[in-house]
Amino acid sequence: MISGHFSPAVLTMVAALAAAAPAAAQGSFSDCLRGLEQQARARGVLPQVFQQATTGLTPDNSILALLDRQPEFSRQPWEYINGLVAANRVAEGRRMLQTHRAAFDRAERETGVDRHVIAAIWGIETSFGKSKGNTSVVRATATLACYGRRQDFFRGEFVAALQIIHQGHVSPANFRGSWAGAFGHTQFMPSTFLRAARSGTGSQRIDLLGSVPDALMSTGNLLRAEGWQAGQGWGYEVVVPQGLDFTLAGRDRPQTIAQWEARGVRRVGGRAFPRKSDPAFLHLPAGARGPAFLMLPNFRVIMKYNNSENYAMAVGHLADRLRGGGGFAQAWPTAERALSQQERIELQQRLAQVGLYTGTVDGKLGAGTREALQRFQARAGMPADGFPTAALLQRLRRGG
Template sequence: MRPLALQVLLLALASPAALADDMAACLARLEPQARAAGVPAEVFRANTRDLAWDPSVLEALDHQPEFRTPIWDYLAGLVDEQRVADGQARLAEHAALLAQIERTHGVDPATVVAVWGVESDYGRTFGSKPLLGSLATLSCAGRRQPFFRGELFALLRLIQAGDLRADGLVGSWAGAFGHTQFMPSTYARIAVDGDGDGRRDLVGSIPDALASTAHYLRKAGWRTGQPWGYEVVLPADSDAPVSGRTQRRPLPHWRARGLRRADGGTLPADDRNTALLLPAGRDGPAFLVFRNYDAIYSYNAAESYALAIALLADRLRGDGGLRAAWPTDDPGLSRAERRELQTLLLARGHAIGTVDGMIGRLSREAIAAEQRRLGWAVDGRAGQRILAALREDAPSPPPAD
């Protein structure tokens, strides 16, 4: 058993009293480090008193969806028609604010709103984990404890400064929070006051959150007026080209290889360095990416994440979506389709909990049971094939009285 998995198991088996003692002992050891990092003892004690272990965040540390989910599943849920429609509504609602942000920071509205949409579904889902408890757990167990200690101390300094209030502060399992999910150290370094009230509140202020997102991208190297990249078409008879975000070549190299834009447009005539991405291999969509893609990538270092932001931004500008299909005979599901699938599973008697569009353990177990019933290979994956099968075989509604 891996060391982290063993730690999670031991925490799950320990008694609540033992867990409380272990957390208190760890925090006592961290207090001198916190003081050295600029957190007064009284602030540290007041905000870490009675914190409890959360073994689930240690489990999540090894199961990040950006790295484990097929890209067609990942993008199907993040760049769906609902998120596009909601994002276009936000563009209209906050047009004046976004125009001001573009004048100040040089980042276009569609990109800023795309980050907002992917990170928190436009402020609907900040995460459910108590931030202090998550960061305390990750500071005391698991991999990367020094990193998470730095984030815990940064969060406490933000609370001390008055930017944040500790009560009810929630976020992701890893400690990202607010409308656009900043980590505490990024918040401290990058956040700006977008509404002029003297605070940098990325939880309660949409202007602060969106301005801070644009400021982050500019600091990460965003180049005003330039695209993130293009979907491209590879010549059918060419050898497999060198690909990968770090495998940069001047644009003339790709033009000479016969690459062309999938939307029929022309590639720029300059010689800037660019990279070719083949996230699902040569048989799937291909992308030629520029410096602005790297700025997006820096927000959360995963290719699938950066593509979700970039492609959602394109959709918000009115683009029709990808021209090439993903190399699968079982494409992913939108959130509406995931909710439909869960409804069909409930109708067949599977106790999966609430219909929420989140395919968790209970939904996967129910899908696996249906796959066994159908005589299919069992993997518990939610895709178009199982959705179509359950639509076709849906139980009849009870007769009306």
């Protein structure tokens, strides 16, 4: 979830720096741990628990090079989504829904979250428990708490990991997960565990690593806590009329379904929308030439799990496939190549130079970049779909 994409040369440089900095600063790592011990004690972690978890602990030199890789932002939407919603994952997910039917029944009943969405998150995060990660969560969070650009965040995660150990949910030896500290069947960060983890069997101990019922219940509970609306889906694939003003698209421009219908937006296949008063925003993940969607509030809830529209689309689409649905009705513009990391950075720089982009220049083409592109396209008399292409970058290079 906390990842990114750089050129091979940049990755080599970052990896070298990541390896050198901790190696040259063992003393500072010890100092950092001593400071973290005070924070842990303030959260009720016993000194012996801290000592057991950190004795002999060294930084993981390989982690910092991974901190900024984000495939959600660096690949074309269809590449990312299709890669996660593969036929074998759909088939396996349908088997898991049957195998663990009782656990899904209970999680859906008690949290109000659609079982297919819970199953989709499970499948995307760890391939239904097959790829939970084998990195020490304590070591990973300690490394990132002491080095890198997100130390404040990871200090909290390190202390939360020790709280989980202190509470008896997992032992230090078994506390293993991803390089960034997420763990279990559905990859909770330690602080998320403390906030939302729930037992699926009524046990006092919550085991997200070994218990499927606990993982499903906890995932449903987290989505419920983030505002999941029971009985509603995540969104609809739609057909937009020719000439629709694409500046209406975007997360900050919701309208009711009835208002979108009045503008000529229709659900694919001629099906009716079930609730005309639902708010929804128009999403064009591949611009005017790709599929279009009206996204419901639950789409934003899925994004709380991973703040990426492509991730939320993959979860929603996989959930629909697990339910028995098919692929998207409209084709993706697959001939359009993805911009390189340097091109994405240049795109943001040029948008900033003309006063249209004020966000971070990081090559992550999220909502802020897309809205800036829409403003540029509208000013240039182009369809303002906000989709970054090589041709659009070339036009920016020419000054519009």
